[in-house]
Amino acid sequence: MLTSVKVLDLSRVLAGPLCTMILGDMGASVIKVERPGGGDDTRGWGPPFDERGESAYFLSVNRNKLGVTADLDDPADLALLKSLAREADVVIDNFLPGTLERRGWGAEQSRAEMPGLIWCTIVGFADEPRRPGYDVLVQAESGWMSITGEPDGEPMKHGVALADVLAGKDAAIAILAALVERGRTGVGRRLHVALSTSAEAALVNVAQNALVSGREPLRWGNAHANLVPYQLFHAADRPMIVAVGSDAQWRACAEALDLPELATDAALATNAGRLAQRGRVVERLAERLVAMPASHWLERLDAASVPCGLVRTVPEVLTDRPASPRTGMPPSIPGSVRLPAPRLGQHTDLVRREGWNAFAHLTDSGA
Secondary structure, three states: OOOOOEEEEEOOOOHHHHHHHHHHHOOOEEEEEEOOOOOOHHHHOOOOEOOOOOEHHHHOOOOOOEEEEOOOOOHHHHHHHHHHHHHOOEEEEOOOOOOOHHHOOOHHHHHHHOOOOEEEEEEOOOOOOOOOOOHHHHHHHOOOHHHOOOOOOOOOOOOOOHHHHHHHHHHHHHHHHHHHHHHHHOOOOEEEEEHHHHHHHOOHHHHHHHHHHOOOOOOOOOOOOOOOOEEEEEOOOOEEEEEOOOHHHHHHHHHHOOOHHHHOOHHHOOHHHHHHOHHHHHHHHHHHHOOOOHHHHHHHHHHOOOOEEEOOOHHHHHOOOOOEOOOEOOOOOOOOOOOOOOOOOOOHHHHHHHHHHHHHHOOOOOO
C-alpha cells in the first residue's frame, strides 16, 4: 500500500517508533536513525534480552526498518541525514524543540526546500513541548489514573504504555491523511502530535460523563460507569467477563444464568434501573457464577448471544497469534513483516553508499 513512500525515522522510545513501524508494515521504506554508542533508549530497557542481547522492548516496535547510526554534531553525519530527508516523503522526530535548529537544520528549513515533505514531530505535552513525555506522567496528568483502579484503592496506570501507543497511532493516521492531501495538492504538511492530547481525547465517554453531569468521574475497578452488569466476575475456576450492552442482552443473560427473578423484575428491565440497583445485580450474578466453571457459563451465555469471555493471560493470547520473538506481534492493520528490527548501526555503511536504494539490496531475511 505504501511501497513508494520513504520514511526517515529520527524518533526513539515508543510513540515515534510504533508510528514508523506501522508505516513500514504497510510497505513504506523506513530508515531508523540512532545515536552512535547507545542507540535508541529502549535498547537498554531490559531484561528481558534475547540471545543476541537485543531488548524485547526495542524489538516490539522496530521491525521493517533499516538501522543507521548518525551523530548530529558530526558534519558528515548531519549531511547524510539532510540528504536522506531531501528524498524522503515523511520525516518523524521526537526531539526537544531547538535540537535540530541549533545545528542549522529542522522541519521548517527542510519544508521550505521541499514543499512536498511531510514532517511530524511527537512530543509529550502539547502545552509544554520541552517537558519529557514519559507515558506514566501523561497517564497521570490526562486524568487516566484518577479513573483507573479499585474504587477505594490508589489511582492506577494502565499495564501498557497506552498513551504512547495512542499517540503513535494518531501520528500514523495524521501522516496517512497528509499523504492523501499531498496526492491532491502536491503540498506536504507540518504535523505535531502530543501524547497528552491523544490521551485526553481518549477519555471519550468518561469526559462526556463529566461534561454532562458536572461531577468528577469515579474509579470503577473492573466495572463500568454506565452499564450494569459489565464487569469481571469469578467463576469456580477462573475470572471471566460478562458485558451486557442492551436490555435484550440483560434478559438473555438472566435467563441463561437461571435467574428468573431478575429476568422478570420490571425494575431491572432498563439499564438505568440496573444502574440504580448495581449492588443487588452484581451480588446475585457473583453468587451464581462462582458455583460453576467458566467454561460452563461461557457455553450458556454464548448460546444466548450474551457478550462474555475469559480473562486470559498474555501467554494464552500468544498461543493463538503468529507472534515472533524477533518481530513481535503481527500487524494490527493490513500489512506484512519483511525485516526484523535492525541491530545498532546494522545498515549504516549500506545506506551511506546507496541512500534510499539500500532497500533494493536487501532480501526478506533482512541480510
